[in-house]
Amino acid sequence: MDVTLTVVLVIALALFFDFTNGFHDTANAMATPIATGALSPKVAVAIAAVLNLVGAFLSTTVAQTISGGLIREGHGGVQITPVFILAGLIGAILWNLVTWLLGLPSSSSHALFGGLIGAAIVGAGFGAVDGGVLITKVLIPAVLAPFTAGLVSYIATKIAFGVTRKRERDGFKVGQIFTSSLVSLAHGTNDAQKTMGVITLALIAGGFQPVGSGPELWVICACAVAIAAGTYSGGWRIIKTLGRDITDIEPAQGFAAEAATTATILASTHLGFALSTTQVASGSVIGTGIGRKGASVRWRTAGRIALGWVVTIPVAGVIGALAAFLAGLGPIGVAIDVVVGGAIVLVIFLLARRNRIHAAQFSAPDPGVFVKPKRRKKKAAAA
Numbered sequence: 001m002d003v004t005l006t007v008v009l010v011i012a013l014a015l016f017f018d019f020t021n022g023f024h025d026t027a028n029a030m031a032t033p034i035a036t037g038a039l040s041p042k043v044a045v046a047i048a049a050v051l052n053l054v055g056a057f058l059s060t061t062v063a064q065t066i067s068g069g070l071i072r073e074g075h076g077g078v079q080i081t082p083v084f085i086l087a088g089l090i091g092a093i094l095w096n097l098v099t100w101l102l103g104l105p106s107s108s109s110h111a112l113f114g115g116l117i118g119a120a121i122v123g124a125g126f127g128a129v130d131g132g133v134l135i136t137k138v139l140i141p142a143v144l145a146p147f148t149a150g151l152v153s154y155i156a157t158k159i160a161f162g163v164t165r166k167r168e169r170d171g172f173k174v175g176q177i178f179t180s181s182l183v184s185l186a187h188g189t190n191d192a193q194k195t196m197g198v199i200t201l202a203l204i205a206g207g208f209q210p211v212g213s214g215p216e217l218w219v220i221c222a223c224a225v226a227i228a229a230g231t232y233s234g235g236w237r238i239i240k241t242l243g244r245d246i247t248d249i250e251p252a253q254g255f256a257a258e259a260a261t262t263a264t265i266l267a268s269t270h271l272g273f274a275l276s277t278t279q280v281a282s283g284s285v286i287g288t289g290i291g292r293k294g295a296s297v298r299w300r301t302a303g304r305i306a307l308g309w310v311v312t313i314p315v316a317g318v319i320g321a322l323a324a325f326l327a328g329l330g331p332i333g334v335a336i337d338v339v340v341g342g343a344i345v346l347v348i349f350l351l352a353r354r355n356r357i358h359a360a361q362f363s364a365p366d367p368g369v370f371v372k373p374k375r376r377k378k379k380a381a382a383a
Helices: 003-036 040-054 061-070 082-101 108-123 131-161 166-205 217-232 235-245 249-272 276-291 297-328 331-354
Strands: none
Touching: 003 040, 003 082, 003 108, 003 166, 003 217, 003 235, 003 276, 003 331, 061 082, 061 131, 082 108, 082 131, 082 166, 082 235, 082 297, 082 331, 108 131, 108 297, 131 249, 131 276, 166 217, 166 249, 166 276, 217 276, 235 249, 235 276, 235 297, 249 276, 249 297, 276 297, 297 331
């Protein structure tokens, strides 16, 4: 298959992945302010979309971790072709959509890494993956980040409830607008870069960009728009899981969770760690549930989320490897990958429509919540 056509196809799939990353991860910033009523659902996703767009322009450190670190390319490395990058993207997209259908806040970042690693191993062997970068920049942060964010949010929750009275805690809703906005901005600085890195890697592999160079301006702009559009589309299934199903959240908890999430993501972006914002946000929410006296964490839901974290890289890797194996058959294999992948995406969206979750459901009281009926005005006595 023509290299230019393959690179164009990779770019299109990468931007579609970026779109799925947006709606998959909207919950990271906006699940808690929606749950507490600090922001209405539609306003929340609009703010998140704008700030994701802005955040994508603030840093390219994480993009360079992917384009010039995780997968070895060029002199002293191995030749990763655009075809195998395409296969890795298929693995990442399919796993992203499966977990979205299940309402599972798994890591879009790790789905991307898993898909790329599986495809690279099939295409060029285990030497294609830089094990040092994988361990230090991906796996270690994956283990430490949710625990770090959970500990910070636990402490912040304890402090918030210790220094304020019950009647004063609604004031945290104003603070939530600020902290959730910071999470969205931080998400843009970290997650949009991963797609930039993949596109840059494809351009390098196709010979359109020199080895070691960073993302071009048009790549940054395209990825920023794609993730912002995905964010604005909602991702209500995962918002429900993070905002309602793990623990009952009060404004002070939401504020603490968002502050912990922001601090952890920005620190990781500065260090070039390709962090999972989903893991950080989930850890923060669990930490607030433990930190508030009288609150309870639904550990069964938390366990499902943790299981998703564990299997994301291997499962996405297997899908990416299968797609790479087919792509190795030549143009007919690439065509099979695209057709089968597209059919699976269509089936997932049709299944999602059977049990649709939408913004209006977050404006209504939860089932079982008592709502006082309106009193009817007494009719005026007849004259």
